Amino acid sequence: MNTNYELLQFYIYKHLVRRKDADAILEECQRLKMPVRDYLLAKEIITETAELEALGEYYCMPSVEIDMLEIDKELFDLFSYDFLKKHKIIPVSYDKNGVLLVATGKPLNFHTRSALAVQFSGPIDYILVPSEQIDRYVDSVSAVVSTTSALEDLNSEKSEQLAAAQRGEGVSAVQEDDVINNPAVRLVDSIIKEAVPYRASDIHIEPFEKNVRVRYRIDGDLQQRAEFPIEAYSAICARLKILAGLNIAERRIPQDGRINMVIGGKEFDFRVSTLPTVFGEKFVIRILDKTAFRFTRADLGFTEEDNKIVDKMLSKPHGIILLTGPTGCGKTTTLYSFLKEINDSTKNIVTVEDPVEYVMQGINQTQVNTKANMTFAAALRSILRQDPDIIMVGEIRDEETAQIAVRSAITGHLVFSTLHTNDAPGAIVRLGDMGVPKYLVADALVGVIAQRLVKRLCPACKRKGRTSAKEMSILGINEPVSIARPQGCQFCNNTGYKGRIAVHEIMHMNDDMRAAVISESDPEKLRKMSMENGMVPLWNSCRNLVFNGYTSINELMTLSVE
Numbered sequence: 001m002n003t004n005y006e007l008l009q010f011y012i013y014k015h016l017v018r019r020k021d022a023d024a025i026l027e028e029c030q031r032l033k034m035p036v037r038d039y040l041l042a043k044e045i046i047t048e049t050a051e052l053e054a055l056g057e058y059y060c061m062p063s064v065e066i067d068m069l070e071i072d073k074e075l076f077d078l079f080s081y082d083f084l085k086k087h088k089i090i091p092v093s094y095d096k097n098g099v100l101l102v103a104t105g106k107p108l109n110f111h112t113r114s115a116l117a118v119q120f121s122g123p124i125d126y127i128l129v130p131s132e133q134i135d136r137y138v139d140s141v142s143a144v145v146s147t148t149s150a151l152e153d154l155n156s157e158k159s160e161q162l163a164a165a166q167r168g169e170g171v172s173a174v175q176e177d178d179v180i181n182n183p184a185v186r187l188v189d190s191i192i193k194e195a196v197p198y199r200a201s202d203i204h205i206e207p208f209e210k211n212v213r214v215r216y217r218i219d220g221d222l223q224q225r226a227e228f229p230i231e232a233y234s235a236i237c238a239r240l241k242i243l244a245g246l247n248i249a250e251r252r253i254p255q256d257g258r259i260n261m262v263i264g265g266k267e268f269d270f271r272v273s274t275l276p277t278v279f280g281e282k283f284v285i286r287i288l289d290k291t292a293f294r295f296t297r298a299d300l301g302f303t304e305e306d307n308k309i310v311d312k313m314l315s316k317p318h319g320i321i322l323l324t325g326p327t328g329c330g331k332t333t334t335l336y337s338f339l340k341e342i343n344d345s346t347k348n349i350v351t352v353e354d355p356v357e358y359v360m361q362g363i364n365q366t367q368v369n370t371k372a373n374m375t376f377a378a379a380l381r382s383i384l385r386q387d388p389d390i391i392m393v394g395e396i397r398d399e400e401t402a403q404i405a406v407r408s409a410i411t412g413h414l415v416f417s418t419l420h421t422n423d424a425p426g427a428i429v430r431l432g433d434m435g436v437p438k439y440l441v442a443d444a445l446v447g448v449i450a451q452r453l454v455k456r457l458c459p460a461c462k463r464k465g466r467t468s469a470k471e472m473s474i475l476g477i478n479e480p481v482s483i484a485r486p487q488g489c490q491f492c493n494n495t496g497y498k499g500r501i502a503v504h505e506i507m508h509m510n511d512d513m514r515a516a517v518i519s520e521s522d523p524e525k526l527r528k529m530s531m532e533n534g535m536v537p538l539w540n541s542c543r544n545l546v547f548n549g550y551t552s553i554n555e556l557m558t559l560s561v562e
Contacts, residue, residue, distance in 0.1 A: 004029055004036040007058065011036075014054040016046050056128050059107045063128035065460045066090070066137055069103060073141060079119060081142045087112040088131040090138065099123045105131025139197035139264055184235035187228065188243070192270060192285065194225070196263050199499070201287055201328075203270075205240070207233050207280035219455050219497050220328075233280055240283055244272035251281060259285075271355070288357055295337045300330070301502035303544075305536070309447070309506050314342055319446035320409035322396075324421040329453050330502055331418040332357060335392055338416060339363060342390065350386055352379035353394035368394070376401045384408060393417040402434040409444035424448040424507035424535065425526040428517055442509075442517040450505040452538055454545065454555040457484050458492035462549065471553055475543060484549040501550055503541040503559075508533070 008025060011017040017025070017040065029039045040046045056063025075091035076084075084090060088105035089112060095101065104126050106112050116124065191214055195203050200216035212233050214226040228236075241248045244257030259270040271286040297307055313321055321338075323331040336358055343349055343362050354368035354376070364386075366379050376393055377400040383391055384404075395418050396402045409415045421430050427448040431441050462484040472480060486496020507513075507530045516529050531537065539559055545551045 008036050010058050011040070011046070011051070011054065014051075014057075016051055016054060021045075052128070052130055055107070059128065061107055061126060061128045066103060066129045066133040068460070069127075069129075071103075071137075075100075076141060081138055083115070083119070084138050085135055087115055088134050089116065090129075090134055092127070095125075097123075099125050101125050101127060103127050103129045103134065105129060105134045135264065136197050140194070184232050185239050187232075188236055188239045191226065192259070192261065193263055195285075195287060196268065198493070203283075203285040203287070205236070205283040205285075207277065207282065209279055212236065218493070219495070219500050220453060221495075223493075230279065237281055237283075240272065241274075244270075246272070246274065252276060295333060295340075297337060297341075300334055300337060301545075302504065303541075306504055306506055309508050309534075310338075310449075313447045313508060314338060316414060316446050318409060318412050318414050320406060320415040320417065320444045321446050322427050322448045323416075323418045323451060324424060324427050324448060325418075325451040326420065329451050330500075331451055332394065334449070334451060334502070335416050335418065336360065339390070339392060347389040348387055349390040349392070350383045350388045351392040351394070352376055352383060353392070377404055380404045380408070384413075388413060390414045391416070395419075396434070399435045402431055402436050406431070406436050406440050406444045409446075410440065415444075421450070423527065423538065424450040424505045425523050425530050426450075427507075428526060429523045438518050442514040445509050445514075445517070447506065447508045449507075450538060452503050452542075452559060453500040454503055454542055454551045454558065455497035456499045456501045456550055457486055457552060458489060458496055458498040460498075461487040461489035461492065461496065463487050464549070474553060474557070475546065481547065483546055483553060486552055486554075496552075501545065503538055503545065505535060505538045505541065507535050 004026060008017065008022055012019050012022060025036065025039065025045075028034075029036050032039065034042075037051075052063050052065070069092050071090065072093045075093070078091060079089075090103040092101040092103050100120055100122055102116065102124055104112065105128075107126065107128055113124075191203065191205070195216050198216055198218055200218050202217040204213075204215040204217070204222065206213045206215070207230060210230055211227050212230055213224065214228075215222045215224050217223075238248055240246075241255075241257070243259045246255045246257045253276065255274045257272045259272060261268050261270065266289060269288040271288065273284045273286075274281045275284075276282075297310065302310065323334055325331055332353075339349060339351075339360065343360070345362070348364070349362070350364045350366065352366045352368065356365045356367050359365065366374075366383070368374055368376060368379065376395065376397060380391070380393060380401060381404060391405075391408060391413055393401065393405050393415065396405055405415050405417055419427050419430050421427050425448070427450075428441055428445070431445075432438060464482045464484050466480045467475065467477070467483055471483070472478070475481075488494040488496045492498040509517075510533060513526075513529065513533060516526060520526055520529075539556070542551065542556045542559055546553055546556050
């Protein structure tokens with residue numbers, strides 16, 4: 001407990017923890033028998049990056065982000081990947097005196113130092129880095145080596161087959177039963193596993209006339225990862241279909257399937273979609289982390305002012321709350337974060353989704369199945385007979401679903417759902433287009449949140465500078481200010497960005513807005529009135545992120561402005 005107390009006092013001194021919370025934290029650590037640092041990280045009171053400088057000072061050890069190091073990857077041959085991950089270390093380099101510099105995430109772990117001394121007999125110096133960065137770096141190196149090795153074996157096999165064909169020996173066809181012994185099998189596995197440490201949201205595997213291209217979608221952009229010969233694609237397809245439980249013989253129509261894998265101790269769900277093309281079937285694989293849902297409103301980019309409005313909306317006992325925006329902007333993730341907040345044993349929460357993306361404890365989740373006629377509308381009708389308090393409809397796609405959802409909202413249920421509209425006031429017009437009477441919309445609607453995702457500047461390499469005349473014009477300011485710009489480093493794969501953050505436009509309904517919904521059909525007038533009632537447009541929300549150094553002016557320009 002002494003060490004816990006001393007470290008906690010140091011965190012308070014460094015303003016990472018509030019003094020008034022100290023006693024409660026120590027009590028919880030004692031009850032759970034956890035070190036104070038592990039508890040603070042688990043509860044997300046601190047982050048490894050935020051505490052890095054403080055820990056370096058506490059342990060009297062130099063500390064850096066891992067991307068600041070020039071790592072000699074040849075030193076990885078001295079140790080196994082499992083050894084490095086288990087002990088949270090990375091060999092960095094030798095100095096001129098033969099001293100091995102080691103990055104460590106466990107500065108006082110004597111078991112680690114002893115194990116390292118057994119593996120390496122020379123002198124060792126240590127430098128402190130966040131342990132999560134060590135895990136990610138080791139995973140990425142391991143995955144790249146695995147993919148490269150599989151590609152080399154695949155190309156070597158094709159060269160041998162070509163040479164055999166030229167000698168007139170013939171080339172045996174790849175049999176489905178033999179596919180697990182093919183180098184293509186290792187290639188598929190490594191491509192899927194490599195996507196995780198790269199933080200990819202989707203994997204694209206695309207056949208063309210002479211080659212197959214592999215791309216990852218990272219922070220919203222597609223980045224090419226690998227190419228391999230088209231001759232190997234039959235084995236690639238077979239492997240993917242076996243993993244996803246698809247029909248191997250069917251190549252004429254699209255198919256959908258799933259792959260479940262445990263990578264780095266976490267369970268991942270890979271949703272596989274095929275599409276027949278001229279040169280073969282294209283695969284797109286969506287990656288979902290099935291571990292406990294951890295997103296909070298702060299993680300999703302809601303500001304203090306946003307949270308005040310959202311709190312009012314979530315406190316309503318009934319009505320409908322809508323999330324709007326294009327596909328892939330995080331609408332469902334935001335809805336999940338709301339459900340997580342209001343989920344307790346006194347409420348019956350039921351969802352209907354297509355598909356269920358995250359499994360949440362205490363919530364009854366239903367999946368759409370169009371083949372069995374289990375549509376959103378059909379599921380919603382059944383849910384109403386299940387005595388629900390709160391209902392989440394994954395998406396309002398048709399008139400019938402819209403009618404049932406809105407009528408559910410005015411009969412005592414709190415309903416959450418999503419729509420595809422460009423802005424928040426556009427949801428009112430969209431519901432009208434779906435045949436929902438204006439008086440029902442005005443009565444049922446609690447509020448609408450329009451959402452977009454913009455890239456977050458890499459915290460390790462972003463650089464600040466004064467705005468130019470053109471940038472001042474774009475931002476609508478008369479005096480130069482300092483804004484951050486992307487640079488590119490090892491930590492962000494030289495893109496200048498790492499992760500994404502949501503920007504929001506929140507329209508909260510009041511009596512004036514309800515009257516306007518009934519009497520007004522012009523979306524521009526509704527938008528103007530919403531802004532008069534306090535709605536901050538998406539453009540302004542993103543501009544605030546630019547001023548605060550979270551994103552760049554280039555990302556601001558991706559948001560359309562009327």
